[in-house]
Amino acid sequence: xxxxxxxxxxxxxxxxxxxxQRAATVRALRGDPLLLYGPWGVAWLLGFGAFFLHYxxxxxxxxxxxxxxxxxxxxxxxxxxxxxAAFGIVRMTGVIRGGTxxxxxxxxxxxxxxxxxxxxxxxxxSPMLPDHQAGLLWSSxxxxxxxxxxxxxxxxxxxxxxxxxxxxxxxxxxxGVILGPGWHALLAAVLLGGGQIAVAFWLRRRT
Numbered sequence: 557x558x559x560x561x562x563x564x565x566x567x568x569x570x571x572x573x574x575x576x577q578r579a580a581t582v583r584a585l586r587g588d589p590l591l592l593y594g595p596w597g598v599a600w601l602l603g604f605g606a607f608f609l610h611y612x613x614x615x616x617x618x619x620x621x622x623x624x625x626x627x628x629x630x631x632x633x634x635x636x637x638x639x640x641a642a643f644g645i646v647r648m649t650g651v652i653r654g655g656t657x658x659x660x661x662x663x664x665x666x667x668x669x670x671x672x673x674x675x676x677x678x679x680x681x682s683p684m685l686p687d688h689q690a691g692l693l694w695s696s697x698x699x700x701x702x703x704x705x706x707x708x709x710x711x712x713x714x715x716x717x718x719x720x721x722x723x724x725x726x727x728x729x730x731x732g733v734i735l736g737p738g739w740h741a742l743l744a745a746v747l748l749g750g751g752q753i754a755v756a757f758w759l760r761r762r763t
Contacts, residue, residue, distance in 0.1 A: 589759035591644030593721065595637035596702060597752030600744055603630025607691055607741035615738070623687045627694060631675065634698055638671035663712060670701050688737045695740060699729040699748070717759060724751070 606626035609619035642664040674697055682690035703726035710719025728747050732740030 588644055589756045591640055592718070593752045593756035593759070595640040597749050597754075597756060599630070599633030599637040599749075600752065601749030603633045604695065604741045604745035604749060606630065607695065608738065608745055611688065611691075611738035611741055613738045613742065623691060627691065630694065630698075634671055635675075638668045642667040659712065663709060667705060670705060671698075674698060674701050692733065692737045692740060695737075695744065696729055696733050699725055699744065703729060717755075721752075721755060724748075 603626070606621055606629045610617050610621045610623060610626045612618050644664075678694045678697060682693055685693060703722045706722030706725065707719050708722075710716060710722060725748055728743050729740075732743045735743075
């Protein structure tokens with residue numbers, strides 16, 4: 557009991573409070589995985605899932621989803637995910653002052669700028685290609701951009717999970733491009749979309 561008559565907190569309560577504060581600090585410095593990984597997982601699961609239903613594995617659609625509809629789902633998801641990821645990175649670096657904070661803010665804005673630039677480039681070249689190749693163009697360069705930015709982010713912040721997620725995205729993307737549009741969409745939806753969501757929750761539980 558303290559001098560003013562109030563009961564002192566139990567040791568286990570103090571330890572629990574310290575652990576909660578530690579977890580909050582780590583999460584602030586490393587970023588919230590639900591913001592850094594989750595939005596991409598949802599966007600890819602829905603967008604590439606729509607493309608998979610459109611393409612099928614043998615060229616026969618599994619659902620009456622047009623190429624334009626699948627592309628709209630994917631691109632809307634990517635733009636939203638890019639914005640959320642940028643917000644997560646900017647918020648992550650908001651607890652840091654000086655040059656590191658400025659570097660982090662610029663990197664965060666790069667995510668959204670990269671997605672917009674990718675859209676402009678792909679929109680220019682995709683009309684020159686058949687629909688299935690145009691869809692593969694959009695999908696593959698979007699994943700390439702995200703993979704490179706994840707690896708760059710891992711290098712900047714010494715964050716190995718982020719770096720290896722980028723490597724995983726790049727590897728799945730390359731394999732899918734080799735196998736063709738239907739397989740690319742399936743692998744991206746399951747291994748990348750579902751995988752990103754699982755990674756987001758797993759990393760969140762660890763912190």
